[in-house]
Amino acid sequence: MIDHHCHSVTLADLDDTAFASLLTESDRLPAPGTSPLDSSLGLAFRRWCPPALGLPAHAPIADYLARRHALGPAEAARRLFAATGLSHCLVDTGLTAAAGRPLLPLSELASLSGAQVREVVRLESVAESVDAPAARWAGAVEEALRTAAASAVAFKSVLAYRHGLAVPAERPSPSEVARAAATHRSGRRLTDPVLLRQLLWNAVDLGLPIQLHTGFGDPDLTLHHADPSLLTDFIRAVEPAGTPLVLLHAYPYHRQAAWLAQAFPHVYADLGLTLSYTGPRAATVLREFLELAPFGKLLFSTDAYGLPELHTVGAAQYRHALSRTLADWQSDGACTAADAARITRLVSTENSRRLYGLG
Template sequence: MAGPQFAPSAGALALVDHHCHSVVAAELADDALAGLLTESDRPPAPGCSPFDSALGLAVRRWCPPVLGLPAHAPAADYLARRRELGAAEATARLLTAAGLDTCLVDTGLTAAAGLPLLPLGELAEAAGASVREVVRLETVAERVTAGAEDWPRAVAEALAEAAGGAVAVKSVLAYRHGLAAPAERPARSAVVAAAGARLRGGPERLTDPVLLHHLLWTAVDVCAELGLPLQLHTGFGDPDLTLHRADPALLADFVRAAEPSGVPLVLLHCYPYHRQAAWLAQAFPTVHTDLGLTASYTGPQVAAVLGEMLELAPFGKLLFSTDAYGLPELFLVGTCQFRYGLGALLDRWQADSACSAADAERLTRLIAADNARRLYAL
């Protein structure tokens, strides 16, 4: 059965977006705006537009009515109306319509399309939502300038300080080297040697596997001390990522080794490895997962992909997020796609007598907000 066509903000279910980024407040050129509708950082191929995609269709489905246009308005009409309203008004309308209760914002990204992102306070005001910070692990480590011998201690202290007011720490290890993290902590001598090599002229961006794996274990220690979850990017992303190295199943040895710490590990995005992520969440008590931006990018297939994840993922382990970045449209699309997709899936389950209406309502509230509230102690 098809899910409902609804007014996004009318009586909407409260949602906790447990992983997202801030948005650009300034006016965006049409090409720059369209460029934020793809994970690619390259210009589109000749004759192609990011609007001609499942995500583009979702934007044109959910966003035009909020700006006073009919659903599925042509992209050119939508962009013209957005310019007519101005960036501030369009941003406020789109964020408010998303109907978010709380946003947990990764502050590791500070710009999109070359323009600054809204500070957290201004994002909270525009969205009408509570906003909390997620600290990006590698960004903190790259700011540490201590000598090689002091680097391990200095990194741990910097992370503890940065995460003191945060609700989670996030790693982008998948981008930097891949998720095949060994179960053993790197030897201190190897960490010091790698830190020395980096300080002698290595890349500013942290890519050395010894340092990255040491940093991951440092995050486990700090998160255990502060009672915070550790988020990990998995699955698809921009061309900086090598996709097969972002398969969350590669984390299995690390998950086993980190399990005694009790630190919750939250697998973000996951697609096309969402079934592997669901298995990890079922097999290991510390592992949780989400679909993130996958719900937006898969457009009409969102219910099918959610169904594939819920084949194995425990209902108390799946969390809602948008992973919205740069565009307020992505907050609205993420929330609408989630509500629509999960509604369509659970309508079908009820029609097949796979669950009751009470089961469907409880499952929806768990994934939409209650799992995140419990996990992040909100």
Template structure:
């Protein structure tokens, strides 16, 4: 194995901006609970999540932070985790991630999770909030609203939510609810009212295609960066409906409005790269895929994402949820994978060292600073352009 070069050293020292993640669990987990959080699937009989790329990577790269030997057996790992307690486990892994800022999606919490402030305190970092719009819509419906009044009530509630201190972006999980093969046009008010009437009558989560189009167009009007889950997720997703290329017509219609951040993307990271290369407002990350492929393969994913992506268009995220191991492992995979591919290009004289170091800074920190602005960073600290303004 080649000795680390200057790009490795620079990325190892870089305070990352994790531009999309979730909280860590605020409870001690049973062996079964911990195993279930290692996978986007389930812990099936006879198939342990520890016997997966992510599970192996946890035992190899996270065990030493619990004072265990590399490749510790699963039973030893879970027992040591319980011995230390969730507060100490979270502190160790969140600190080890080396993230200076966490942008936390607070809209999904089947387990009790750290708030953005609690996550930041455990890591010795800064945290800000990403508002999930479907959750706001469902809260409006649960609070009681007429079909005709739904659109106004949702838009007002979304506006109020994003104006709270510390909010830097909004997010939609339309990929989970309907997929992206939606009519790209803004729905008219009567169409929204009719769809709201149908949804309010039947109840349940927001999965009406007209109302999800309304969510996306409302997000454009809010003026903040819009994060969209794309690609890989749990079994609630139809993967072929989560291809970001299906958004092409909608992206044409929203050109010149807000930045659109395509989250995670795998296995459609090449489609996402194409969109980032041809639409000014499109950016991407390959979070979630990083720790699920692990250090053994995360470089390959990053290399494919960077085949045509402009270097100012790739961001870092972990998409860590529940177990703080993934906040650490995502950062480790990103640093090692990106450093390896950039250093090899420097050694082959395909990049100057100065260019490689700039790309490392941009993707790991500065692209997020430029897009999100305060509280991720002060505008004057990045010369790459002004942050998105709230309108």
């Protein structure tokens, strides 16, 4: 399977609190008396990860963490990745640390995981590193993105976090960009809507697929500003260029993302994060994606970050949910076994291979 959107992992020997903090999208401490493990994601983690380390499914968390510590982070990670069946990981390099610990560089992640690892360049991270006068900011960012694109398979935008997805569809004018760039300083968080929109159009011109965060995430996000349907005018504006737009995550707006993928040839929808976090309800949510999303426009990913366990959970949740769904469809006469096999190949591998030009 091709994990078309994920992050790297840490090999730090995490204590129990730091480990649990990576099983939630929140960056806050949990409420007293609660734990991120007491969740649908926690159930999925306890179902799929202990067997990878030689323990029974649903082993007590204390037993799991003791086993993980005994093996050491690197050996545990190797076993967890071996359980995923991933052939490729397309990694968003915009995040460099998890729970305060550094993430592995791509070469080390490839060695550890046994997968082919390719880079997804985060637009905002590139722009924030550019130091240029306001009049030359747009050109300097364009050149920096062009350089980054030479070794990448896609771009990624976190517009949803920085401003929200409701932005004007048209390109900003050079004078608008120069005025906005005059108040931005290199190294600072980029939040100006004009500059964020300029970044998107720079990426459109370069032609690589653009992955866009939509739907739920950490508390830095205002959820209703991340509804992918807010991008509709921008999607229409990009259509003549043909640059693919990939709507990541989407939940609880996954039906909107599915419709956009059905309506516009250059739009794709992603399953990552959603199937992991919905735990026992993953098959239900997957079926809601499949109500409208064409089978050739839906992409598997894990959106795993920090913990190799999240790669394991994401892959297992997807396999289980898709298998259950397609078995029910066959039982009901909705599709044949050959149809089910083709849908599995498309979503698991072939769509990503085609979209990102993977060998």
